[in-house]
Amino acid sequence: MKDVGFIGWRGIVGSVLLERMIKEKDFNSINAIFFTTSQCGELIPFDIQNKCKILQDAYNIEILSSLDIIISCQGSKYTSKIYSKLRLIGWNGYWIDASSYLRSFTNSVIVLDPINLNFIKKKIDMGIKTFVGGNCTVSLMLMSLGGLFKDNLIEWLSVSTYQAASGAGSNFMKELLLQMKFISKISNFINNSTNILDIEKNISKNIIKNDFPKKYFSVPLAGSLIPWIDKKINNGQTKEEWKGQFETNKILNTKNIIPIDGTCVRIGTLRSHSQSFTIKLKQQLSLNNMKDIIQSHNKWVKVIPNDMSHTINNLTPAAVSGKLSIPIGRIKKLNIDKNCFSAFSVGDQLLWGAAEPLRRMLKLLLNY
Numbered sequence: 597m598k599d600v601g602f603i604g605w606r607g608i609v610g611s612v613l614l615e616r617m618i619k620e621k622d623f624n625s626i627n628a629i630f631f632t633t634s635q636c637g638e639l640i641p642f643d644i645q646n647k648c649k650i651l652q653d654a655y656n657i658e659i660l661s662s663l664d665i666i667i668s669c670q671g672s673k674y675t676s677k678i679y680s681k682l683r684l685i686g687w688n689g690y691w692i693d694a695s696s697y698l699r700s701f702t703n704s705v706i707v708l709d710p711i712n713l714n715f716i717k718k719k720i721d722m723g724i725k726t727f728v729g730g731n732c733t734v735s736l737m738l739m740s741l742g743g744l745f746k747d748n749l750i751e752w753l754s755v756s757t758y759q760a761a762s763g764a765g766s767n768f769m770k771e772l773l774l775q776m777k778f779i780s781k782i783s784n785f786i787n788n789s790t791n792i793l794d795i796e797k798n799i800s801k802n803i804i805k806n807d808f809p810k811k812y813f814s815v816p817l818a819g820s821l822i823p824w825i826d827k828k829i830n831n832g833q834t835k836e837e838w839k840g841q842f843e844t845n846k847i848l849n850t851k852n853i854i855p856i857d858g859t860c861v862r863i864g865t866l867r868s869h870s871q872s873f874t875i876k877l878k879q880q881l882s883l884n885n886m887k888d889i890i891q892s893h894n895k896w897v898k899v900i901p902n903d904m905s906h907t908i909n910n911l912t913p914a915a916v917s918g919k920l921s922i923p924i925g926r927i928k929k930l931n932i933d934k935n936c937f938s939a940f941s942v943g944d945q946l947l948w949g950a951a952e953p954l955r956r957m958l959k960l961l962l963n964y
């Protein structure tokens with residue numbers, strides 16, 4: 597059995613990864629060793645019948661270098677500290693990562709096997725040892741529009757995202773709930789005779805005050821939104837927006853870059869990211885043809901009929917969270933150009949957008 601180290605299992609992505617691995621009985625075929633950056637020496641708080649019951653130090657290079665495979669869901673800061681140290685001492689194991697740090701390395705592959713399985717296999721055969729999960733919205737976009745990309749039909753793509761608080765990590769998700777709690781206290785006295793605008797004024801006044809919980813987001817997310825995710829880069833994009841074109845083209849291994857751009861927005865949902873696409877096709881397609889191409893690409897994507905009832909019941913974070921399915925709807929031709937379509941997709945960014953490609957990459961390596 598291979599020794600597989602898990603770092604970052606306590607975070608949101610790591611917890612979902614463990615949940616999925618337990619459900620799929622993946623732990624039966626590995627010897628799992630759990631690491632921590634904050635609770636070294638403590639007992640592992642769950643039972644998966646692994647040999648080592650104690651949390652190991654995630655900075656201990658000697659123990660890490662004894663492993664066959666490392667999966668890190670800890671974040672870029674950790675990967676940037678540890679990955680190169682391990683490679684420099686000659687560690688030749690497989691490194692699987694959820695963070696963005698290694699995605700732009702030339703010797704890394706961004707993994708999303710329903711999209712690029714053959715490319716991943718080719719790279720394993722070539723001796724590549726570093727496999728990284730893609731940005732959550734990029735992976736979810738490719739899972740939903742995979743058929744159009746596969747048939748090389750997309751000339752360019754513009755996207756507006758609606759990203760959940762959990763996309764930023766555990767502490768941000770908790771803060772959104774604290775913000776909601778704060779607001780709900782102010783609105784406690786709602787009854788039939790309440791003037792709703794008085795309550796709104798009270799909330800609006802209070803969410804910009806200093807005692808409103810905003811240590812992580814810096815500003816209110818509950819009752820508001822934040823049209824900025826990640827740091828600024830030089831061309832006016834945020835890093836999150838930059839990833840759209842770079843990562844998509846790296847995953848698809850395109851010869852000619854498919855232009856992709858848009859605006860990434862954090863909204864006050866807990867889990868699951870939504871995206872609104874404007875798609876310029878290279879050729880004219882009927883609506884039905886386009887839907888067939890999208891639907892037939894993989895078993896998780898699900899075309900939702902463009903009517904109110906199907907849309908509001910199936911195409912929302914509330915309908916999707918915790919599920920692997922990727923609904924896509926609101927598919928229509930746009931007035932602005934005969935080859936332009938719009939579509940709207942929702943997906944659980946903790947599943948296909950993060951944990952699931954990593955879990956499947958581990959399985960692939962174990963069975964290879």
Ligand code: NAP
Nearest residue numbers: 604606607608609632633634671672694695763765766950
């Ligand atoms: P996270 O929830 O903040 O967890 C990361 C680590 O933070 C944990 O492993 C834990 O490490 C520590 N931590 C500190 N306070 C914590 C708390 N209150 N609850 C749980 N853990 C806490 O981060 P994440 O969202 O899982 O993201 C991990 C990596 O995946 C990041 O690089 C992120 O960019 C990437 N990613 C995230 C998503 C997403 O939707 N969240 C999607 C795709 C990729 P110790 O146990 O060692 O203390």
